[in-house]
Amino acid sequence: MSSETAPASLSAGAPAPSPVAERLPVFPWDRLEPYKATAAAHPDGIVDLSVGTPVDPVPALVRQALVDAADSPGYPTVWGTPAYREGIVGWCERRLGARGLTDRNVLPVVGSKELVAWLPTQLGLGPGDRVAHPRLAYPTYEVGARLSGAEPVVHDDRPDDLDPRGMRLLWLNSPSNPTGKVLSAAELRAAVEWARAHEVLLVSDECYLELGWEAEPVSVLHPDVCGGTYEGIVAVHSLSKRSNMAGYRAAFLAGDADVLGELLTIRKHGGMMTPAPVQAAAAAALEDDAHVAEQRGRYAARRTALREALTAAGFRIEHSEASLYLWATRDEPCWDTVGALAERGVLVAPGDFYGAAGERFVRVALTATDARVRAAVARLGG
Ligand SMILES: Cc1ncc(COP(=O)(O)O)c(C=O)c1O
Numbered sequence: 001m002s003s004e005t006a007p008a009s010l011s012a013g014a015p016a017p018s019p020v021a022e023r024l025p026v027f028p029w030d031r032l033e034p035y036k037a038t039a040a041a042h043p044d045g046i047v048d049l050s051v052g053t054p055v056d057p058v059p060a061l062v063r064q065a066l067v068d069a070a071d072s073p074g075y076p077t078v079w080g081t082p083a084y085r086e087g088i089v090g091w092c093e094r095r096l097g098a099r100g101l102t103d104r105n106v107l108p109v110v111g112s113k114e115l116v117a118w119l120p121t122q123l124g125l126g127p128g129d130r131v132a133h134p135r136l137a138y139p140t141y142e143v144g145a146r147l148s149g150a151e152p153v154v155h156d157d158r159p160d161d162l163d164p165r166g167m168r169l170l171w172l173n174s175p176s177n178p179t180g181k182v183l184s185a186a187e188l189r190a191a192v193e194w195a196r197a198h199e200v201l202l203v204s205d206e207c208y209l210e211l212g213w214e215a216e217p218v219s220v221l222h223p224d225v226c227g228g229t230y231e232g233i234v235a236v237h238s239l240s241k242r243s244n245m246a247g248y249r250a251a252f253l254a255g256d257a258d259v260l261g262e263l264l265t266i267r268k269h270g271g272m273m274t275p276a277p278v279q280a281a282a283a284a285a286l287e288d289d290a291h292v293a294e295q296r297g298r299y300a301a302r303r304t305a306l307r308e309a310l311t312a313a314g315f316r317i318e319h320s321e322a323s324l325y326l327w328a329t330r331d332e333p334c335w336d337t338v339g340a341l342a343e344r345g346v347l348v349a350p351g352d353f354y355g356a357a358g359e360r361f362v363r364v365a366l367t368a369t370d371a372r373v374r375a376a377v378a379r380l381g382g
Helices: 028-040 062-066 082-096 112-122 140-148 185-197 257-270 276-287 292-313 336-341 368-379
Strands: 105-108 130-134 151-155 167-173 201-205 233-238 250-257 316-318 325-329 360-364
Touching: 028 336, 062 276, 082 105, 082 276, 105 112, 105 257, 112 140, 112 167, 112 201, 112 233, 112 250, 112 257, 130 140, 140 151, 140 167, 151 167, 167 185, 185 201, 250 257, 292 316, 292 325, 292 368, 336 360
Parallel strands: 130 151, 130 167, 167 201, 201 233
Antiparallel strands: 105 250, 233 250, 316 325, 325 360
């Protein structure tokens, strides 16, 4: 008997694994690996502008808060410490213009990716339900719908074109990943009105809100958008981009108290606790705007340099008025662009990762050090 033959107890009568993975799309980043190898063969090394992962230091005050809370032997709570909840409420009022929030309107979550992926399941969605997300979008909205067994459908930021039947969840994402597009207050208000009229929960992923360049992003929690009540709407925010805390896994929800109360109950049973030192670090980060301004300055300089270099190299930039990305095209298939730039040692993300509508675009992230951005600029000009 070969050592690879399954023991009898596993081969006979064992239940087949549930085919959850079969519901999911191919993990797209695996397809980029050969191009990554090409770019890495450049004599001066790869400039990786494919993933939007922060590279600058975690602010000193955040690290200090983490260290100060390092002696945390007990379990943290899912709802978070009063200090963290107050920090979230304060930030939403100061930065988003939200009014009248209490701590029943906020809920810490362990990273917004995890939330996006599991929200439909936690809300009890399943076969027969539909989840709408932007046509060009962060892939995890579709993944989350599929994990729950619900059907993902796309919208063009005008949900009134959607058939509301079976629709349970409407995702908005402004500023958008991958395009950097910003929805106006009027567009957001129209989406809120549609969602309320059809009793569809509207969840607005606003994780790039502090990264507006040529537009001032507006939250769904702003009174001009929601009319001063949070019924049927939830905003998603993350500390990852704003405060270079992607490695900490800290995000939060704000909005409808009934929806968040229900989620709190479910998440308590599921044990989805933000670690206590991370809660302390996130609370410190939310109190401080100076480090955000400093980080914005870094990204603004990189954005200007990359934008000029791409334009000079024959690219057209669309949208990109906010977020951490330039949405660029040379009016050719995206994989041709990815291949040509990889030959120059620059790795970017193909637009079709974010939907078929992106097949002639690439997404260029601003998340590389100043030195690597200078190298990219030189290579684009070469
Ligand atoms: C639109 C969008 N939402 C959510 C996330 C996840 O961020 P995090 O899980 O770090 O909070 C990302 C990350 O790139 C994103 O682009």
